[in-house]
Amino acid sequence: MTTRLYYTDSYLRTFSAHITERAEVDGHPTLRLDRSAFYPTSGGQAHDTGTLDGVAVIDVRVAADGGVLHLLAGPLPADAEEVVGVIDWPRRxxxxxxxxxxxxxxxxxxxxxxxxxxxxxxxxxxxxxxxxxxxxxxxxxxxxxxxxxxxxxxxxxxxxxxxxxxxxxxxxxxxxxxxxxxxxxxxxxxxxxxxxxxxxxxxxxxxxxxxxxxxxxxxxxxxxxxxxxxxxxxxxxxxxxxLADAAALLDTAVEDVPTLLATRQERMREQERLLRVMQEELLGYRAQGLLAEAEPVGDVRLVAQVMADLDPAGLKTLAAGLVENPRVVVLLACGAEGKGTAIFARSADVDLHAGQLLRTILPRFGGGGGGRPDFAQGGGVDGGRLEELVAMARHEVSQQLTG
Ligand SMILES: [Zn+2]
The missing domain is CATH 3.30.980.10 (Threonyl-trna Synthetase; Chain A, domain 2)
Structure with a gap:
């Protein structure tokens, strides 16, 4: 059995010992010694590393019989009988x-x-x-x-x-x-x-x-x-x-970081609120412009367009604003990072099922979604084919409304 030298001296960093057995464990040359300062993984503490005659000790384990196994990165000379062990001291x-x-x-x-x-x-x-x-x-x-x-x-x-x-x-x-x-x-x-x-x-x-x-x-x-x-x-x-990095980014003293962050967060929330108000106002103007240019199909005004600069939330606000007017059908799409969103909607007084239309068309462009008869939204469509998608929807709607 290996005499565990660290039991009596946990500060022992180098020692000499006789090899009592050579074996192979998990593909590594493995030694048992008559005495060792290497700590094997046990009781929650991780094993030591270090060297035996200059060869790296990569793992130290307790064998089933209680002996200590030293797993090496490479072999020792076949005739070696005595070895010098050195513990990786900073780790230990x-x-x-x-x-x-x-x-x-x-x-x-x-x-x-x-x-x-x-x-x-x-x-x-x-x-x-x-x-x-x-x-x-x-x-x-x-x-x-x-x-x-x-x-x-x-x-x-x-x-x-x-x-x-x-x-x-x-x-x-x-x-x-x-x-x-x-x-x-x-x-x-x-x-x-x-x-x-x-x-x-x-x-x-x-x-x-x-x-x-x-x-x-x-x-x-x-x-x-x-x-x-x-x-x-x-x-x-x-x-x-x-903390110093955060303070430098905020151009303030470390002590003032929490107060400054709280103030800025408050200001940002207020600015986001203002931005939403302004965006809604702007979308209102754009809706008026789109309606003025809308294509008449029978007695319905058809707004079919790709709105490249809008995000899905903006698209939804715009569509909702448009269909508040009588006799309007909107077929809108926008794209972000290769994937596009489409919204089909209509005024309450138009006889058309927007949800069904969306479920028919979007899968042909790799997307999906659904919705009510008057308002439907879907996503995941190929961002490079939005014009084609809107054109197909327009064709479909024209046929339904005039046929
Ligand atoms: Zn303990």
Whole structure:
């Protein structure tokens, strides 16, 4: 069985070991060693990377029999018996900061708010703790963050040691262990005791800043997103930059961004309202012009036209305005980004089924839609064939009205 060197020294970055077995796992040369500082994925903490005799270690797993498997990017010389292992230290230290920070936070949530940790996740970017209970107020979150960082500043020692079943009763564990026999305890001096096989920093000061980013509901639990150490520093720097970018775009100070945005939003809503009023007025004038030029078919005025500059909402307003007049039929189309919209409508005193007409014609141009006898709208038609569509509809209507 592999002696796990990180159990007793989580700061060990290089070591030498004997190869005890060579195998192949998922197509990769794989080694078992008599001893190793490489952490295998377990207990929520991700595996280490690094090198064995200069060959990249791409994955580290726990085998079914409890041994540690080192998956390599390439083969080692066939005669190699002893190897030198080097741990990718920035990656490992980051994992240690997140993991120790999580123990501290779970204890803080328990002490301050009486919230029990039901599960944890260490992601490549963000980490989470799931807390039993559905509600977690912003003040509670802020209080836990402040308290957790105070424990960081106190720089309490973090120790790992093993206890037997009989000694376990004297350890004030936050949660009951999942394993029996010898239990490894990770203690934040006088503050938290957890059964854990992970790697941890030597004292709370090395966790660095702890930032609680947000909380969301997850089934019956509250999921709190957090980052520690270098990640917290980077996260805070990135947020400062985002705010600075927003302030620069608005040509204002960072402090004034929310107020300025609220004012501008209000002004924009007012301008949009004004624009709608003006557009309706303008469309009223255009309707008059179209009616004046409309083609007489029997005693009906037929407005059949592609309105290239209108969007579907404008087209609808124009059509509705036109058919308020007596004896009018409108066949309008507009196009945007390759796909076109068509509206067929008529005055209340014209005998024509606009919906049926639309359902007959639009499918021939790749579109579809429907509507009432007096007003029908459809979309998805080939934007390059709108003139053809309107011409066909005009022909159809002329026949119906005169035939
Ligand atoms: Zn742990």
């Amino acid at each position: 230290f980051d994992h240690m900061q997140q993991h120790s920070g999580q123990h501290l936070l779970s204890q803080a949530f328990d002490r301050l708010l009486g919230l029990e940790t039901v599960s944890v996740h260490f992601g490549d970017e963000l980490c989470t703790v799931d807390l039993a209970g559905e509600t977690l107020a912003a003040e509670g979150l802020a209080a836990v963050e402040r308290h957790a960082n105070e424990i960081v500043w106190e720089n309490r020692a973090i120790r790992a040691y093993e206890v037997s079943d009989s000694e376990l009763a004297s350890v004030p564990l936050r949660r009951a262990p999942k394993v029996t026999g010898k239990i490894r305890i990770v203690e934040i001096d006088g503050y938290d005791w957890s059964a854990c096989g992970g790697t941890h920093v030597a004292s709370t000061g090395s966790i660095g800043p702890i930032s609680l980013l947000r909380v969301e509901r997850n089934k019956d639990n509250s999921r709190v997103y957090f980052v520690c150490g270098a990640r917290a520093v980077e996260d805070s720097r990135r947020r400062r930059q985002l």
